[in-house]
Amino acid sequence: MPHSFLPELTQFLETSPCCFHAINNIKNILSGKQFIQLHENQKWTLRPGCGYFVTRSDASLIAFTIPTAGFHSMRIIASHSDSPAFKVKENPELETDGHYIRLNVERYGGMLCAPWLDRPLSVAGRIIIKDRQGSLCSRLVNIDRDLLLIPNLAIHMNREANNGYKYNAQKDMLPLYGSLTAKGTFMQMIAEAAGVEKDEILGHDLFLYNRQKASIWGASEEFISCGRLDDLQCAFASLKGFLGGKKTSHLAVYCILDSEEVGSTTKQGAASTFLYDTLTRIHSSLGYTREDYLIHLADSFMLSADNAHAVHPNHPDKADPSNRPYLNGGIVLKFNANQKYCTDGISAAMFRDLCNTAGVPVQTFANRSDMAGGSTLGNISNTQVALNTVDIGLPQLAMHSPYETAGVEDTGYLIRAAQAFYC
C-alpha cells in the first residue's frame, strides 16, 4: 500500500533528531508555502488571507492562517516537539581509568533506558553565540555520524541482567565518546560542526539521539518504526492537514510545543502564555476587541494530538478490557475520569462528528482502572486558553523508547481528519 506521505514522514523524522531541528524543519516547510515569519519582539501587521508563524525559544512554533472574510471562531491542533533523551551536561567529558573519555549526561523526560544501550548514538541540538552585531543567536548542530555508544555490562558480570535491572542514570547511562586521545575535543567538535570557534560558544542545549533510520516493515509494510514518533508523527500529520485544509471558515492554528516530556512549565511549553499571547495578538492586530476574543474562544475547538498506547501483542492484559486501540485501527480518542486527558462528552462528540464526516475511523483509549497511565498537554494548555478540547493520538508501541513503533495507515487518518478540521 504505497502512501505518498511516507517518504516525507521518514525524512522529517530522520532530520529532526531533537526539538530544535523539528521546529527548523517545520519553519522551512511553512516558508516554502509562503507563510510569513513573525517575531515576538516586533510589531505584527497582519492581513486577512495570509499565513504566518512565530517561534519561541527555537523549540515551539505556532502557525496560523487568517480567513479572507474574517472569522468568528478558532480551530487549533497542538502536538509536542520534544522527546525523552539524554541531555549533555556542562563540562561533559569524564576521563575513566586513564583510558576512556565518556560524556556526562542526564535524563530529559521519562525514557525506557534499556533500548538506548549497545546502539550507535550521536549528538544534536543548538549552541548560543554572539553575532557580529553583538546579539545572542542560536545555531543548530548535528554531528551527523555514529559518535557515541552506551555499552551494556556483559551477562558474565551481571548474572541478574535478565531478571529485571534498575538503571542508574549516573552510572549505567553515560556514553563512551573515545579513547584518551579524545580528551578535550568534544566541544571543539561541536564548534566545528556549527562553523564557529569553541570559545564563541556561550551556551548549549545538546541531546543524544539514536542513529537508526526509520523503517517501514511488517508482512504488508504496515508498520513504521523510528525514534521520536511520540510526538513528531502527530506534529507531521497535523501539519499536512493544516497545509491541505481550506482554512476559510475559522482562524486555523497549528501548534507544536516544547517541554511536554518535562511537565510543560517552561516559557515555551503548553503551560506558558505562548498560545494565549499569540491568539490575543492576532485579535488585537486585526482590530478585534477582548470581548471578540472571548466570544470566538467560546465557539472554538482544540485537538490535543499526542500519541497513544496501542494494545501490546505480548502484553494484551496491560490494556483496558473494553477500550483497546490497535495499530492501523484509526485515531485514538483518550479518556480519563480524573482529567489527565481533557476529553469530555461534548468534545468526544465533536471529534467523532468530525471523523464521521471525514470518513476516518476512531478508537478509544482509557487506562485500566488499576493503572495510573500518563498525561499530556491538553489540560495544561487549557489553564491558559480554556476552550472545548479533545485529547487524541495515534496508536503506538514502546512509547519513550528511542525506537518506537506505529501504524502507517494511522498517519494518513490524522492527515485526513486534520484537513477536514481546518475547513
Ligand code: ZN
Ligand atoms: Zn507525547
